[in-house]
Amino acid sequence: MQVSNLLETPSSRRKIITLKDPSGVVEMKAWGDMATNLQIEAEQMVKISCVTIDQYLNRCSLNTNPSTTVEVLNEEEEIEGIIDAACLDQDMMSVLIEEQLYKVDIEVMTRLYPSGEFTPGVEIHATVKGRSIVEVFNIRRPDEENH
Structure with missing residues (x-):
């Protein structure tokens, strides 16, 4: 807007x-x-x-x-889901979760993708306010699956 x-x-x-x-x-x-x-x-x-x-x-x-x-x-709400896509450009950092696009800051993006590259299957549990992720509770990567 x-x-x-x-x-x-x-x-x-x-x-x-x-x-x-x-x-x-x-x-x-x-x-x-x-x-x-x-x-x-x-x-x-x-x-x-x-x-x-x-x-x-x-x-x-x-x-x-x-x-x-x-x-x-301005209400905060919790979301959970798999990140379907991510934009890692510094001026447009965002993630797509269940067809909703959320803005993220560089600290959150670094926690999600430490290598700086998108990896499919990352699951997130976070708090959003509007269309921005404001707090991350848990991140689960595909290579961390329970066996």
């Missing part, structure tokens, strides 16, 4: 929020008081209700209205 600065004209105030999820990208314009008071950051997960859908030149976008609500979802 990307959030623009407040854009003001003599007759309006708005922010443009670029929302992303696995299905794609859509822009939402927050207007008036919603634009002024909206306090969301790029890494947060949000639940947005009651928006107006606009379509112009075959392109959809969203607009807030007086009924729009924005809820920041």
